[in-house]
Amino acid sequence: MQAARASSADPSTGAPLQQAPIPAAAPPQRRADGRFGRAGLATALRRAARRGCAPPVVASPPVKLDDKIAVVTGAGRRVGRAIAEELAAAGATVVLHYHGSRVEVAQLASQLERSLVVKADLRTAAGCRTLLEAVRKHCGRLDLLVNNAAGYQRGPFAYETDDTWNQMLALNLVAPARLIRGALGLGVSSVVNIVDVAARVPWKHHAAYAASKAGLAHLTACLALELAPAVRVNAVAPGTVAFPDDFSAGERAAIVRRIPLERVGQPSDVARAVRYLFEEEYLTGVILPVDGGAGLA
Numbered sequence: 052m053q054a055a056r057a058s059s060a061d062p063s064t065g066a067p068l069q070q071a072p073i074p075a076a077a078p079p080q081r082r083a084d085g086r087f088g089r090a091g092l093a094t095a096l097r098r099a100a101r102r103g104c105a106p107p108v109v110a111s112p113p114v115k116l117d118d119k120i121a122v123v124t125g126a127g128r129r130v131g132r133a134i135a136e137e138l139a140a141a142g143a144t145v146v147l148h149y150h151g152s153r154v155e156v157a158q159l160a161s162q163l164e165r166s167l168v169v170k171a172d173l174r175t176a177a178g179c180r181t182l183l184e185a186v187r188k189h190c191g192r193l194d195l196l197v198n199n200a201a202g203y204q205r206g207p208f209a210y211e212t213d214d215t216w217n218q219m220l221a222l223n224l225v226a227p228a229r230l231i232r233g234a235l236g237l238g239v240s241s242v243v244n245i246v247d248v249a250a251r252v253p254w255k256h257h258a259a260y261a262a263s264k265a266g267l268a269h270l271t272a273c274l275a276l277e278l279a280p281a282v283r284v285n286a287v288a289p290g291t292v293a294f295p296d297d298f299s300a301g302e303r304a305a306i307v308r309r310i311p312l313e314r315v316g317q318p319s320d321v322a323r324a325v326r327y328l329f330e331e332e333y334l335t336g337v338i339l340p341v342d343g344g345a346g347l348a
């Protein structure tokens with residue numbers, strides 16, 4: 052198994068990747084009712100003035116995630132990349148985790164104002180520790196953890212092996228649990244797990260994958276209950292938003308025929324749902340389908 056390592060440097064050139072320093076750990080602001088509030092426009096203006104930049108253009112909706120720190124696992128491509136881009140566009144500092152997508156994640160980091168790149172194999176306890184330690188060292192705290200990285204495997208159950216099951220469960224269920232536990236020590240206040248419509252709707256030839264996602268969906272509910280009120284734990288359950296490369300045209304058409312909205316979604320649909328679950332402070336234990344109605348069929 053590949054050794055995990057943390058990096059805040061461009062993996063291809065060795066040059067530092069952070070374009071601007073990660074903001075110092077600001078003490079979380081509690082309102083009179085004890086809940087965390089958001090930095091208001093006045094605060095944003097004061098901060099901009101201190102940084103010597105022009106005041107932000109006030110648009111609708113306002114940038115809400117300024118000074119938030121988010122980890123997105125598997126941020127180099129497809130859904131994870133869209134989530135990282137959405138959060139960064141809203142002002143967050145994003146920790147871009149990757150495993151194999153070195154070039155893609157370096158290219159993404161070069162486009163972002165503030166980011167940290169960390170390589171880790173999340174199938175191992177050491178890999179999960181590497182990611183959390185990098186966040187602790189470079190950011191000092193964490194607001195949002197998005198458990199997006201996952202393995203995917205399809206095929207008849209009879210041909211699945213113990214290794215298939217161990218790999219699926221290690222990456223899709225045990226790693227999110229480990230990362231959530233570790234994130235508690237970093238002050239995380241929101242977790243969004245990416246599950247799948249298959250966590251609830253059984254499919255043929257996806258037993259290990261679907262069972263791992265069903266486990267993650269149930270973990271979401273268990274932890275929403277156990278970790279409240281300090282931490283909100285929600286999930287997005289996508290239908291098809293990016294086809295696996297090996298799906299044939301016929302398989303793709305068959306999937307589209309089963310979707311009430313008659314089209315597949317986009318990674319950006321999932322990304323906006325993640326942001327919504329992070330921003331809406333009265334939501335916990337929600338498993339939000341983003342599937343064009345596929346879960347109804």
Ligand SMILES: NC(=O)c1ccc[n+]([C@@H]2O[C@H](COP(=O)([O-])OP(=O)(O)OC[C@H]3O[C@@H](n4cnc5c(N)ncnc54)[C@H](OP(=O)(O)O)[C@@H]3O)[C@@H](O)[C@H]2O)c1
Pocket residue numbers: 124125126127128129130131148149150151152153171172173174198199200201202203222245246247248288289290291292293294295
């Ligand atoms: N695509 C869809 O239509 C769809 C539908 C339902 C649910 N989902 C869920 O949405 C999420 C993203 O889907 P996707 O299609 O974008 O997935 P994907 O393209 O298969 O990407 C999987 C991600 O997991 C990371 N990863 C793989 N092995 C890893 C390991 N050993 N350690 C750490 N990270 C590892 C990869 O990182 P590297 O690339 O850096 O190796 C990659 O970023 C997944 O949770 C998936 O189950 C997707």
